[in-house]
Amino acid sequence: MTNKSIEAIVDEMTLEEQVAILSGEDLWSLPAIERLGIAKIRVTDGPNGARGAGSLIGGITAAAFPVGIAIGASWDTDLAYDIGSAIADEVKSKGAHVSLAPTVNTHRSVTNGRNFECYSEDPELTADLAVGYIKGLQDKQVAATIKHFAGNESELERTTMSSEIDERSLREIYLRPFESAVKEAGTWGIMSSYNKLNGTYTAESHWLLSEVLRDDWGYDGIVMSDWFGSRSTAPTVNAGLDLEMPGPTRDRGEKLVAAVEAGDVSRDTVRTRALNVLRWMERTGALHDTTEWVEKADNRAEHRALIRRAGADCAVLLKNDGILPLNAEEGSIAVIGPNAHIAQIMGGGSAQLNPHYRVSPLDGLKARLGESNLTFAAGCTNHRWEPVLTGDFTVSYFNNTTISGDPVHTESVSEINNFWIPPFGGAQVDPSAFSARATGTFTVPTSGIHNLGVHSAGLSKVYVDGKLVADAWTNWTSGRTFFEEGCDEVVGEVELEAGRSHEITVEFRSRAADNLILSAIRVGLSKPLGDEDIAEAARIASQAQTALVFVGRSGEWDTEGSDLLDIDLPGRQNDLVAAVVAANPNTIVVLQTGGPIEMPWLGKVRGLVQFWYPGQEVGNAVADVIFGDAEPAGRLPQTFPARWRDNPTWSQDPEIYPGLDGKVRYEEGVFIGYRHYQTQGIEPLFPFGFGLSYASFELSETTVDADTLSVRTKVTNTSDRAGKTVIQLYLGDDEASVPRPAKELKGFAKVALEAGETKAVTIQLSPRDFAFFDVSARLWRVEEGSFTISLGFSADDIAATLHLSRPAAEIAV
Incomplete structure (x- = not known):
């Protein structure tokens, strides 16, 4: 069985079996097909570690690595590789085969809540770091899942918002990291974004998932939805979305079989999707992996x-x-x-x-x-929500939404901070229609007025010593918590006495989800400073x-x-x-x-x-x-x-x-x-690429070879201590027929030097580095003329400038 090719296996599968592996069985895995010896493949969240199959709160411990913007600040592809490689170890320690990482969306706005998870405002820096990170993962047979494809540069109404982006900007900025992930790193996985792109959900965009990704770039990996990010049957399957996550299925299964029988989806399309999933499983070693799923804390x-x-x-x-x-x-x-x-x-x-x-x-x-x-x-203080309240609490679960009758499950907790992922409540409650009551006691170290806050994806009330203090039930309104499924925090004041045991009661009732299916609650308390x-x-x-x-x-x-x-x-x-x-x-x-x-x-x-x-x-x-x-x-x-x-x-x-x-x-x-600040003549507080050092550096003897497009320079540590610097290369088209930035990052090198040491550094350009995307011709176009090469220590700190003439050229996508 294990010697059969995936082509042979997919052709032995019934339509129902092929359809079965096109959606998750649960939150973190796909179903096994025991008849054919196909095992489960398991995934885990990243990108700054591997959480495993637990909730967002608590669970098995894991190593916490630097977040994306910190890796971006390193400007170090070798470090990105090392982090990816170490996280591959963590993924394996959680019994998984796939990391849902890296996140490579571009820093479009300075207020995007998820900028911390992404590398940079520059597509080339992001692309190079993503390649290093992905190779680190996949060299250890752990699949990367680069995300979110594409146009997810804001968290506001992200599950329904349409990002209106012209194709040139997409090709030059927002798709660039994904392109390098496919062509250079050979990523095995891509996750579609929640949002629409120019009016079409990305999970249903044939242009994005098939024409660009597979036809233009030659991608042969898997495309999965973000969690609950697939909303249809035939449109997603026909567009190129291989896998609907999580399970159990909402839009595939019997619905997809019926769509095939009705002629809305061809059998060949289903076979192709299933073959992509099998290839993904084969690459990770999951295809016939019957190892027991064990999660452990591997503190190396x-x-x-x-x-x-x-x-x-x-x-x-x-x-x-x-x-x-x-x-x-x-x-x-x-x-x-x-x-x-x-x-x-x-x-x-x-x-x-x-x-x-x-x-x-x-x-x-x-x-x-x-x-x-x-x-x-x-x-x-600088907290957004009141710090989580701790104490001795008992949570009782009810298989109804009225907190009535006998509880079906009871458990003890030390804090009321729940992100409920099925199964929970002793697996005795319907996750879409349940209620809960938490009771217990807590003490505070200092007497006085305290702020008590609650926010919830669902309806909630908090009583202290029998008095209603915070009501997120009566006038519950959707807010900016729990992935926009929760309300904003409701805060009430309560007088508390130091050392006294205060009684607390928290009531919760689930509600129908707006977009993402989840329930959650958080209760916090603090004495204001x-x-x-x-x-x-x-x-x-x-x-x-x-x-x-x-x-x-x-x-x-x-x-x-x-x-x-x-x-x-x-x-x-x-x-x-x-x-x-x-x-x-x-x-x-x-x-x-x-x-x-x-x-x-x-x-x-x-x-x-x-x-x-x-x-x-x-x-x-x-x-x-x-x-x-x-x-x-x-x-x-x-x-x-x-x-x-x-x-x-x-x-x-x-x-x-x-x-x-x-x-x-x-x-x-x-x-x-x-590019914006320089074009508009706006002086930033600190420019892109900026950073001081305890050492000092100089560039000298900078040259460019017009035939090989190699830019060479010497960098000297002019101080009395060892240090590191980043040499940055920017390129500008002096006479472009379309609006182009005066400087675009096209290469960089992180260099470590001992005190007084000099090193030769070469940064290699490619013909496409000189091009812009010609939308009408659907190709990369280099216009004949002069280009300026700027080499320095930031976008505004240029130490050497060179000029190079290039002939006209057309480069295929």
Whole structure:
């Protein structure tokens, strides 16, 4: 049986068996066809780890790697490969064959909630990093599933929104990473996006899934839907969508068999789809893999070391007047801010997982220095939702929506923070029509007024000591939580007494889903911080030699399913930085966000380092960089504008962003990111590709070979310490017949040099690097004339400029 070709196997399958493997059996696997020895193939969420088959909350622990924008900041394809390879180990530890990663959508707007999960605003940087990551996965026989194909650059109404994008912009920007994934990395999987593309759901787009993907690029892998992202039978199958996920099926199974019998789908089409699935299974070794599905926590030393190293390689030094690196022997340090004692290691949504551990910056600094020279104050909060309430709770489940009768299942929990994935409730409830009641007690350390918040995908109420405090039931309204299936948080005030056991009752009822089928609830509680807490932070700063202020966002803000409303620091963090720097001029800000923020205090602080969400070792990586044990080797993969309104999607026309009447129009075309700022003459706060170093570098002897299109330069470390830099090559068409950016990134090289060392660097261009996409001719066109090659350290820091003439050429898609 195992020696048969997949062509022979597919021809032995009945129509019903072929149809059976075109949809999931459950959330994470496809059904086995025991008669033919076809085993299950299992998938797991990525891309910054491998969660396994558990819920988004809790479950088997896993290694938490740097998020996408952090990998983007590394500008290091070798590091991307190493991370992909390590995550392949994690996928196997969860008994799976497929990683639902990487995410390569482009940073179109600075407020996209999922920018943290994606690499860059530039398609070439994204493409090269994606190739490295995919090869790392697939060299260990774990399938990549590059996503989301295509036009998913916003989380607002993403399941129904139509992204209106012209073909040139698609080919040059938004499809580029996918093209490289197919042609260079040979990805085995692609996931279609939720949204429509120019009026057609991507899962039903024959142009996208068949004409571009398979005909133009020669793709022979599998295309699967995003979860619940397939809405039809014949249209998706005929368009080129192989697999509907998750299961059990909604639109295939008997419906697809009937569509074949009615002549709406041909048997040959079903055979082709099934053959694609079998090829996918064969490549991963899943086709005849009868190994028992076992998930385990595989906490490897080499993974821990890689994550710590990557944290420094991804860190971007944005400002340094000489204060960094700090000398560990000189004076006391005040550690301040809401992100100091809480390890912000990842963004929110399907990428989140239960980490093996979290090292906070405060933990990392204590391990590096000891506690005697450190003082700490939070100063303020930056949470979007009230921190999860913990205590001793019992949850009772009812197989009805009225919380009536006897419960069918009861369980004990330590927090009311549930993302219910079937089966749950002891597998005794109907996931689409159930209710639950949580009861228990909790205590608080400090007396006073507290904020109690609840948000839910479903209806909910929270009572404390018999009093209704938060009502997300009576006037429930869809909001920006739980992938747009939940309401916004409802917050009530309650007077609590320190040390007293307070009683809590939470009632929940499921409701019909709008788009994604899920139920969830989260209950949180906190005592608000105020002026006195900022004053205390300023006080301890005034008594220290140096103040380290840890501010930013978290996975509550940078999350799937919700865009940001602006790029201000949440809460009173700007007030906190201002107060600290007024008390101590030796202030360094450590920033953790999934993208840019406005910085009204930038001119007053002495140092600024962007750390993104670098995984479970964040605190140790911070200590390594702050004290110079490691180089902050990252460079910005996204332009940081001085003001939110400077970014490419700012407009008085809401159809451009965030969208209007079901459409979001990509009016800026190919002029996104640094291309926009340079074309419009807008000076950013920090340009694309920017990043300082503890070392210094110079370029010399830059040349270009017109025959081989090789650009050569020498880079010298002119400092007295080892360091890393990124050489960036931009190309511009001097006399284009269509609007083209003055600079487009076409190559880069990350270079490590010892003190005083010089290395020769070659960046290879291709003929297509000089081309634009000619929509009418459906090919890549190089126009005869002069091109400018710019080599430097950022989009705005150019050290060498060369000119090269090229003949006219046409290059096939």
